[in-house]
Each structure stands twice: as structure tokens, then as C-alpha cells.
Amino acid sequence: MQKLLMTPGPTTIPEAVKLEMAKDIIHHRTEEYSEIFKELSENLKCVFKTKNPVITLTSSGTGAMEASVTNLFSKGEKVIVISVGNFGNRFIQLTKLHGLDVKEISYKWGESAKPEDLKKVLSEEEDVKGVFLTHHETSSGVLNDVSAFGKILEGTEILFVVDSISGILSNEFKTDEWRVDCAISGSQKGFMTPPGLAFVSLSNRAQEAMKKSDMPNFYFSFAKHLDRLAEGQNPTTPAITLIFAANVACQLIKKEGIDNVLKRHKKLQILTALGIEALGLEFFVKNSEDRGSTLTSVIAPKGIDGQEVNKLMQEEGVTIAGGQADYKGKIFRIGHLGDVNELDVIVTFSVLEKVLYKLNYREFEIGASLKAIQEYLIKNI
């Protein structure tokens, strides 16, 4: 049975990317490798909307999150970590683990971060060296207004570190314009490539901070990666196959056009929301403006275990994601990022209706979600 992956990562891999990975491996200390790695590095700058270098680590996203702490800061330095869920909490754990003096600004899951709260903490705290923020919080589907936080940091030397692991390419992200010093992403989400690569942009301010950091780094040393970047090389053996795959994925993204990629994701978000409303289900993120185009999180109907919805959907060939931490079983998350299109959303709702019906949630007319989606599609041809 053909399987449909509607999760917020890993995402479906396009045919051209899969075929690239089927090719013979080549040696990385060669011109051939360097040319492709240079092309990927330039493509990443384009996706990140930055003129600064973007390095590629052979690691999942968390490796880059940890490396941003150990490369850009020194023990005891004061930082503010803004958390709206599981992945913001990961930054809290990492900054504390590495001995930073951490001021937390945390929100209830499902709510977005408020720029005025950062302003307040900055007015109370002296000598803050960094601010950490999650662009799109995958555990809840909340999208933070990175630009508004960046504006607050204008005119300061405070480093702005942003996790856009699941945000970039399904939501607008402008590294330089939004004053982001270190933006982090991963291969397995909007980049439509298997897990295993992390991408990190580094502003001049971030590169200066690197020189002052007193924390040890070897494999994850940003300096070592930057040193080899211009010649199209990496300090150690890179995940060559994934790098080539990510480059093909970037070519596809450029061919579609980044703006069109963003528009497609917005449309998929709208279709998903229409389907959810038509089924009488409740969104986990109450304020529609706080929802991103990466995924839609839905509260499991009363008496129904969200994990059961996932399990039955998976049996029907559509994989969605469950809730995390305290929300396990209470919500389910429909991913709509990467190589996903309108038909995939339609299939997802067809299966979701069937599964809900099976679980005795029947407060909708059969086909209601499909009708709502179809009406939108026909009215917006």
C-alpha cells in the first residue's frame, strides 16, 4: 500500500531526491564533491534569505541547537530563552546544561510568545548576551513572530538565535531582515530530504562571539566548518549522499520558487482548517493568527484517545503525528509541509472521517470535510 506521510518531519521525499540518493557514492575530498557542496551552501543562503554563510552539520537539528549554545556563548553568560512548547524547552535544557545563566519566558502550549514580555525582561536584566526563540513550535503548531522580536534587539549586541527547524519553507523566514544572528534548520522537514543534516546561518556578530566563547567544541566547532566552507569542504567526512540529496531538493524548491512554496503551504493550511471546522473539531491553537502553515494541531474529541486516531489512520496508510509530553493522547497533529499537495490533504480527510466514524465520533455529515475543501478549491481555481 502506498503510504502518505502527513507528519511534521520527516516529510515525503520527492522522486528526484530519492533517485539522487541511489547514485554511487563519491569521495568527498574531490572537486566534484566541492562543487556540489558549494552549490548547496549558496542555495541555503537563498532559502534562509541571508548574505551570511550557512554551514551544514552532519547531525539532526538538536545537534545544531546544542552547538549554537557551545559555540556562541561562554559559561555563566546571561541569556533569555523564550519557550512556547517542547522545543523551546529544549533550548532551556541545553542552555542550562552548558552553564549559562538562563532567564526563562514560558507560555502555555498553544499560545504564541509576546514581544512585550521580552522588552520587559530586557528592561529588568543587565548584560544579556543572547535571546533564544523557536520560530515554529512543532509540539503545538504555534508560529512566533520572529520579526517583532528581532526589532526589539535592533541597536543592541545581543545574539538572536532562532530554531526554524520546522518553520522555514512552510512559513516566511527572513534571516537578515529579521536580525537573526544564528538561524537553525534541519533536512527532514521543509527541505524534503531524509533526517541527518542541520543547517546553521552565522551573522558577523555571531562569528565574533564564536571567537570569544570559552566552551570546548571539536566535531561541532562552527569555526572549523566556516574555515572549510569557501573551498566547498567540511572538517570531517560529511553525509555526502544527504548533501547531494539536499542540493537536489533545493533545486526543486528554487524551480517552484520560494514564494510559491510558501503560497502552497498557506493553501494547504487553509484547506486543513476548513476540513477540521467542517468536522466540528477544535483547534489546539485557539488564535488563528498564531497558527503556522507547517501543521495543524487538533484536540481529540471527548472520549477519544488521540493516539488511537493516529494508529487507525496509519493502518489506513496515512501517518499523522500525536501529541507530545502532557498532550499525548489529547491532541493529534496533521503535518502539511514539504512535498505535499491538495490531493494529499483530501486523502487525509477522507481517511480521518472514516477513522473518526469508527471511533464513534459522528458529529458531522459524511463527506463534510471533503465538501468544504472541494468548495474552496473550486472557488479559487
Ligand SMILES: Cc1ncc(COP(=O)(O)O)c(C=O)c1O
Ligand atoms: C521546532 C523543532 N525544534 C527542534 C527539533 C529537533 O530536531 P531533531 O529531531 O532534528 O533533532 C524539532 C524536530 O521535530 C523541531 O520541530
